[in-house]
Amino acid sequence: MKYGRTYNFSAGPAMMPEEVLEEIAAEMMNYHGSGMCVMEMSHRSQVFQQIRDEAEADLRTLMGIPENYQVLFIQGGGTVQFAMVPMNLMKNGLACYVETGVWSKKAIAEAKKYGQVRIAASSADQNFSYIPDCSRLDIPENADYVYLCENETINGTTWHTLPDTRGKTLVADQSSMFLSRPCRVEDYGLIWGGVQKNVGPAGMSIVIIRKDLIREDLPAFVPTYLSYKTHADAGSLYNTPNCWAIYCCGKVFKYLLRHGGLEAMAARNAEKAAVLYDFLDQSRFFTGAVRKEDRSLMNVPFVSPSKEQDAAVVAAAKAAGFDNLKGHKSVGGLRASIYNAMPKEGVEALVAFLAQYEAQHL
Amino acid sequence: MKYGRTYNFSAGPAMMPEEVLEEIAAEMMNYHGSGMCVMEMSHRSQVFQQIRDEAEADLRTLMGIPENYQVLFIQGGGTVQFAMVPMNLMKNGLACYVETGVWSKKAIAEAKKYGQVRIAASSADQNFSYIPDCSRLDIPENADYVYLCENETINGTTWHTLPDTRGKTLVADQSSMFLSRPCRVEDYGLIWGGVQKNVGPAGMSIVIIRKDLIREDLPAFVPTYLSYKTHADAGSLYNTPNCWAIYCCGKVFKYLLRHGGLEAMAARNAEKAAVLYDFLDQSRFFTGAVRKEDRSLMNVPFVSPSKEQDAAVVAAAKAAGFDNLKGHKSVGGLRASIYNAMPKEGVEALVAFLAQYEAQHL
Numbered sequence: 001m002k003y004g005r006t007y008n009f010s011a012g013p014a015m016m017p018e019e020v021l022e023e024i025a026a027e028m029m030n031y032h033g034s035g036m037c038v039m040e041m042s043h044r045s046q047v048f049q050q051i052r053d054e055a056e057a058d059l060r061t062l063m064g065i066p067e068n069y070q071v072l073f074i075q076g077g078g079t080v081q082f083a084m085v086p087m088n089l090m091k092n093g094l095a096c097y098v099e100t101g102v103w104s105k106k107a108i109a110e111a112k113k114y115g116q117v118r119i120a121a122s123s124a125d126q127n128f129s130y131i132p133d134c135s136r137l138d139i140p141e142n143a144d145y146v147y148l149c150e151n152e153t154i155n156g157t158t159w160h161t162l163p164d165t166r167g168k169t170l171v172a173d174q175s176s177m178f179l180s181r182p183c184r185v186e187d188y189g190l191i192w193g194g195v196q197k198n199v200g201p202a203g204m205s206i207v208i209i210r211k212d213l214i215r216e217d218l219p220a221f222v223p224t225y226l227s228y229k230t231h232a233d234a235g236s237l238y239n240t241p242n243c244w245a246i247y248c249c250g251k252v253f254k255y256l257l258r259h260g261g262l263e264a265m266a267a268r269n270a271e272k273a274a275v276l277y278d279f280l281d282q283s284r285f286f287t288g289a290v291r292k293e294d295r296s297l298m299n300v301p302f303v304s305p306s307k308e309q310d311a312a313v314v315a316a317a318k319a320a321g322f323d324n325l326k327g328h329k330s331v332g333g334l335r336a337s338i339y340n341a342m343p344k345e346g347v348e349a350l351v352a353f354l355a356q357y358e359a360q361h362l
Numbered sequence: 363m364k365y366g367r368t369y370n371f372s373a374g375p376a377m378m379p380e381e382v383l384e385e386i387a388a389e390m391m392n393y394h395g396s397g398m399c400v401m402e403m404s405h406r407s408q409v410f411q412q413i414r415d416e417a418e419a420d421l422r423t424l425m426g427i428p429e430n431y432q433v434l435f436i437q438g439g440g441t442v443q444f445a446m447v448p449m450n451l452m453k454n455g456l457a458c459y460v461e462t463g464v465w466s467k468k469a470i471a472e473a474k475k476y477g478q479v480r481i482a483a484s485s486a487d488q489n490f491s492y493i494p495d496c497s498r499l500d501i502p503e504n505a506d507y508v509y510l511c512e513n514e515t516i517n518g519t520t521w522h523t524l525p526d527t528r529g530k531t532l533v534a535d536q537s538s539m540f541l542s543r544p545c546r547v548e549d550y551g552l553i554w555g556g557v558q559k560n561v562g563p564a565g566m567s568i569v570i571i572r573k574d575l576i577r578e579d580l581p582a583f584v585p586t587y588l589s590y591k592t593h594a595d596a597g598s599l600y601n602t603p604n605c606w607a608i609y610c611c612g613k614v615f616k617y618l619l620r621h622g623g624l625e626a627m628a629a630r631n632a633e634k635a636a637v638l639y640d641f642l643d644q645s646r647f648f649t650g651a652v653r654k655e656d657r658s659l660m661n662v663p664f665v666s667p668s669k670e671q672d673a674a675v676v677a678a679a680k681a682a683g684f685d686n687l688k689g690h691k692s693v694g695g696l697r698a699s700i701y702n703a704m705p706k707e708g709v710e711a712l713v714a715f716l717a718q719y720e721a722q723h724l
Contacts, residue, residue, distance in 0.1 A: 001397075002391075003391040003392045004392050004395070004397060005391065005392055005397050005398060006396075006397025006398060008397065008398050008402055010402070010403070010404040010407070011404070012404070012602065013401060013402055013403055013404060013405060013602065013605060014402060014404075015398070015402050016399065016401060016402055018391075021390055021391055021399055021401075022390075022391070024390060025387050025390035025391065028383055028384075028386060028387035028390070029364075029365040029367065029380075029383055029384070029387065030365045030366050030367055033366070034368070035363075035366060035367050035368025035370065035683070035685065036367060036368060036370050036377070036685070037378065037383055039375060039378060039383075039562070039563035039564075039610065040370055040372070040375055040376060040377050040378055041372070041375055042372040042373070042374070042375060042376075042686050043375060043564065045372070045685075045686065075437040075438045075439070075442075075565055075604075076437045076438050076442070076587055077437070077601050077602055078601060079585075079586055079587040079592075079600065079601040080437075080438070080585070080587045082585075082586070083585035083586065083587065083588075087585075110585065110586055113582055113583060113585070114583070194602065196602050200401070201401035201604075201605065201606045202401075202405065202602040202603065202604060202605045202606070203437055203565045203566070203602075203603070203604030203605070203606065203607065204565070219583075220475055221475060221476070221581075221583045223441075223442070223444075223445035223449075223472065223475070223585075223588065224441055224444070224445065224472060225438055225441040225442045225445065226445075226585065226588075230441075238441065239439050239440060239441040240374065240375065240439055240556065240558050240564040240565075241564065241565070242437075242563075242564060242565030242604065242607075243375060243558075243563065243564045243565070244563045244564070244565065244606060244607075245565065245604075245606075248401065321397070323397065323398070323407075324404050324407065
């Protein structure tokens with residue numbers, strides 16, 4: 001690869017498009033004649049306001065976000081969203097969560113601090129290797145919302161069909177699949193995504209929230225920063241935002257628009273994932289960890305015949321220029337994260353490497 | 363200036379050292395042979411761990427942080443710290459705050475959500491243009507801590523002597539003076555600073571906390587992210603941190619060490635500020651807004667004879683290449699923020715411009 005860059009299969013932070021990084025480097029000493037780097041700009045200045053506004057406008061175009069939804073840029077990542085969602089959306093004090101892996105479990109644990117949590121469905125019985133049937137969920141009449149993690153980064157599952165929430169507000173953590181495929185925003189009450197997986201640098205979540213869900217009458221203990229209304233009323237500029245992340249994400253949004261938008265990304269991602277899954281399906285050495293129909297197109301966990309071999313493959317891969325292939329400690333094995341910015345050539349090269357490794361070690 | 367850069371007097375985000383920006387640009391496509399940009403690195407990777415560890419070690423060297431203090435990198439800026447401080451440090455439910463301007467008022471308002479706040483002293487009577495006498499504060503025996511904003515960015519005051527807290531824990535918001543002068547960390551229980559003023563890019567606060575103040579037994583409503591213990595136990599890697607800010611701040615720490623550390627910065631800052639204050643003191647057109655003995659070396663608010671003239675000066679200055687000189691809306695007038703990274707030549711050039719403006723308009 002150019003610049004001696006490596007194929008980086010990290011689950012996040014992860015690869016960004018090379019042409020975006022080139023633009024950012026070129027603008028470092030003086031952004032568009034402003035006389036300063038974006039990191040040095042007052043967040044109240046006109047030049048930064050334009051960067052922020054273009055980022056939001058481009059995201060709205062990409063996802064087709066309707067007028068009655070607000071876009072918020074909030075610091076603190078998923079850990080903060082796990083608290084903000086129940087703090088802001090629990091009115092009756094009851095919410096349904098679908099338990100599909102590490103990240104939904106974390107969301108559940110945090111929500112329990114603020115109200116009652118009903119596990120509407122779970123795939124814990126098979127180590128979260130599938131998405132449970134959610135066509136007929138038992139959702140109480142007074143449930144405030146139904147929450148799911150739409151792509152479990154660690155477990156490698158994804159929702160290809162959304163559950164029937166029986167009219168209740170759907171809340172989705174889209175962190176590791178954000179902008180990887182078209183999304184009907186109208187189907188959700190709230191979508192949030194940490195941007196450090198499929199978009200830009202760590203340090204920011206994007207929240208897309210239907211305006212009627214933004215409340216004023218929150219419990220007194222809710223910190224100002226953790227109220228969606230704080231950010232909504234101020235256009236995400238109540239306090240100094242992560243300006244750099246907004247700038248970099250804005251660059252990625254423009255990159256995605258230039259390259260055909262989310263339809264094109266979805267096609268490209270399906271093609272890329274097929275290269276790896278097709279290999280795993282025919283391999284006698286490596287095995288995919290997830291039920292076929294629930295496979296993520298972003299995060300592909302797989303195992304070799306033993307833990308010792310897993311570690312040996314990761315080390316050999318790293319030496320061959322394929323970085324961050326070790327699976328999460330809670331699952332083990334290997335994991336290849338192949339987000340938007342991973343080129344198809346990267347997946348093909350990995351498959352070639354794995355095939356050769358298999359031939360040598362079977 | 364090189365690269366057509368401007369003298370940027372923004373109160374924050376603000377100027378960063380040019381040589382730091384050059385290094386960052388040079389490492390954008392491939393950091394030290396890692397094959398990736400810092401924005402693309404797994405926060406669990408060895409290469410990032412080293413960046414994080416060096417940043418902390420260099421900060422410890424710069425400030426002389428004792429072993430019994432922990433350094434934390436936390437997202438969310440001041441607004442999050444305003445809540446974290448009382449949430450984590452109020453055991454008896456009572457804290458003393460010194461009210462010296464906009465930022466201490468915000469801290470006070472947030473603290474009132476979590477307990478009783480006693481205003482130990484205030485300079486509200488003269489629009490926060492001075493630091494109140496705090497040599498004999500009336501601090502209740504059961505007060506959990508005494509809080510102050512050590513440099514009020516908007517009002518332009520700074521504490522040249524710390525108050526006598528009668529043995530109670532001192533908590534200081536050092537955001538707009540962080541690393542501008544030597545600091546005896548032992549005098550404080552907790553120091554926090556948003557880095558986007560005097561250090562690096564927006565999106566992170568650095569918290570320096572004495573270890574015995576890190577508590578486990580917090581109220582149930584405290585979000586996981588807002589517990590200092592969460593971050594302390596995980597070396598600020600409980601969740602994905604603002605990796606980019608850690609990296610950039612680390613670069614600035616190395617820059618400060620290369621250039622003589624905080625003693626050298628303090629001398630340089632005093633010299634720079636004197637250029638501007640000496641001009642203001644002899645001017646018959648411009649007037650400094652703060653009592654002499656409490657003047658900030660970082661943020662210098664001043665006024666012209668009228669609001670109309672203030673606006674005209676700001677516009678003329680901008681046209682002449684001096685950016686972001688407008689005072690905060692709560693104070694009006696003009697404000698020049700002259701943080702570590704503002705070269706002395708920038709202040710001299712501003713003074714030359716103001717002198718010429720005065721000659722033409724008096």
